[in-house]
Amino acid sequence: MENYKELEQKYTKWIWILSIAIPVVVAILFGVNLQKLGYDVQPLSFLPPIYATINGITAVLLVWAVAAIKKGNKVLHERLIKLCIACSIAFLAMYVAYHMTSIETKYGGEGWMRYTYFFILISHILLSIIIIPFVLITFVRGISGSYQRHKKLARITYPMWLYVAVTGVIVYVMISPYYVN
Numbered sequence: 001m002e003n004y005k006e007l008e009q010k011y012t013k014w015i016w017i018l019s020i021a022i023p024v025v026v027a028i029l030f031g032v033n034l035q036k037l038g039y040d041v042q043p044l045s046f047l048p049p050i051y052a053t054i055n056g057i058t059a060v061l062l063v064w065a066v067a068a069i070k071k072g073n074k075v076l077h078e079r080l081i082k083l084c085i086a087c088s089i090a091f092l093a094m095y096v097a098y099h100m101t102s103i104e105t106k107y108g109g110e111g112w113m114r115y116t117y118f119f120i121l122i123s124h125i126l127l128s129i130i131i132i133p134f135v136l137i138t139f140v141r142g143i144s145g146s147y148q149r150h151k152k153l154a155r156i157t158y159p160m161w162l163y164v165a166v167t168g169v170i171v172y173v174m175i176s177p178y179y180v181n
Helices: 004-030 047-070 074-101 111-144 147-178
Strands: none
Touching (some): 004 074, 004 111, 047 074, 047 147, 074 111, 111 147
16 A cells, blocks of 8 residues: 555645646636527526535535544544535536626625625635645545644645635625626
């Protein structure tokens, strides 16, 4: 069996490829609107509450995963983290699908609420990009058995990932009154 350093080295290239490719592909696809390109597609306007719920579920699962590991339940912790990753992938797929089929929604709030919304939105977007390599490296360290290094990085990864999940829900709640059906 490979030791943890060999396993980490094996995945390092893929971690960085994904960490760069995911935001680039999402940015490109975010700019593609199938309706504007002449395709007869229905807006997937039912998706925002679903992917906001998935963000909320991710937040709950993250807290549960940390509680599980603090109680020494490594199996449950690993399963919950895998579910968090699956939820993040599902969120991303739905988010991109929604934006490729729907007209952009503009935030209509004013005053301090507008500034608050954009602060939360921008910090959410930036951290959602930054978090990708953190999640992947932390995960690989965990599954490779490099528990001390995993734990050290998880102390940084966890609050960032939790922030992204929670602010995803907040952004949805703040913009939902402005969605066009």
